[in-house]
Amino acid sequence: MKVEDNSRVLVAKLFTKRRVNMEALSRTLKSMWRSIQDFELRDLGSNTVLILFSSKADSLKILSQQPWSFDKYLIGLYKPTEEESVEDAKFTSAPFWIQIHNLPFSRMNKANAEAIRRLLGKLEQVDASPTGDCRGRYVRVRVNVDINLPLSRGHFVDMGNSEPLWISLQYEKLPIYCYWCGLLNHDEKDYKTWTDSGSTLNKEEQQYGPWLRASTHNIQQPQVVNTKSTQPTPPPPTHRPTPSPSVKPTPQAQHNPNPPPPQSSSDSTVTHAQPPTTTPTNMEILSNHDLFRTHIAEIDHDLNYFPNSTSTPPRIQLADSHINNPKNTPLPNTSKSTAPLKETANLVGTP
Incomplete structure (x- = not known):
């Protein structure tokens, strides 16, 4: 004889004293068992029902989540073996x-x-x-x-x-x-x-x-909280101040794929400022008239502001930060200390 697989089968006993309506039972179980796939109910009489699941995993899940109830009465579940019949089901x-x-x-x-x-x-x-x-x-x-x-x-x-x-x-x-x-x-x-x-x-x-009957509203759920030392967040980069709204910045020139031909030697020569060997301090700028005028001109150039002039001002080439600092001069350390934080105590209760 062919042997059927009973791994997807459960026998249920409903302990209510009223005659069970199968349609009401199917609606109730469908509402309670929304996390599983389709299942089939077969009335075995005496408020006993055969439940056929789509997979073995679904039947085991329903067993592990007991107890279940219908009409506020207990539903007894029994998992039969291959050699057992309905009469062998025990709801004890x-x-x-x-x-x-x-x-x-x-x-x-x-x-x-x-x-x-x-x-x-x-x-x-x-x-x-x-x-x-x-x-x-x-x-x-x-x-x-x-x-x-x-x-x-x-x-x-x-x-x-x-x-x-x-x-x-x-x-x-x-x-x-x-x-x-x-x-x-x-x-x-x-x-x-x-x-x-x-x-x-x-x-x-x-x-x-x-x-x-225990209240199920606030079932205690243990949680382990582990505290670990975290690296401090680095400071944000320093940005250049935004020009005043009254100063309208000049739109950036678009890249021209065809550069103009080089000027002849007869054209006026533009003198580019050479990067200084060392960066002057604020006190040196304030005490030296030439350095002060040069510093003001650089600020005006950044703001595209050229007072008392109707012609295009001479272009001043500003040195990059790595040029301002020669290889043999170390950069000043302006970053904040990144010393690691001490590890905090574990919040889990100790014996």
Whole structure:
């Protein structure tokens, strides 16, 4: 006989007491499972459904993100083997994230979390930071809970020399369950003792309540913050001052691919200023009349401003910065200090 691949198949049990409408179920699952590809539902009767996924990865993803609920009741999921049928499906457990409250910071560690999980069920994961630390408002563990047993509300733990400490538990994404007996496969209205009494029991005597359901609005997520020394940002380059708006700069001449022919020797010769061997200081410019006039002429040339002149002024060739400084004269060091910053302390809590 041909053997089918069951890696893409899950069997689901809906613990609601009402007859499940397949169209409503498909709309609900499609809304909850938007991150996966198409899937197919087949009604198996007794609120049991066969789910066929497009890939094995999708079926494993749905299993890893349990628990799921429909109509606020738990959806039990079972992954069959190649030799199993619908009748072999067992819905006896469901994984939950459980918050362990009231532990002192000194006792919040993986070893204690694993010791406590033996009282709850099969441990699947301890929520810890990349450094292995799990301290916070509570310790968070993922446990495969037996749904045929009452939910655990808490436990006394041995603290050594001190009195035993009561640790309380809260369950994330907890669906409807019975406030009388703590079972997940029915609600308080289906509790046999309640129905046998004609609904005359005092609800103040209930041992469970909505307080067992953890809030999922502010689930603590550990984050490691590493601080590293950074190099200082270099200062921006010094720019030449912008001319006044009253001075209209002369447009730059466009490049002419055909240069004019060289002038004859009879034409007037333009004398170019030779770069000085050393750069004069401000005091030398102010104390020397010729240097001062030359410095003013250079500023006028930069601003294209030539007072008391109707003819084109003589062109003065300004030396580049590397010409102003001969090879044997070192440039002054004007850059800011780039000493590395001291490394700041790591913000991760230390044991």
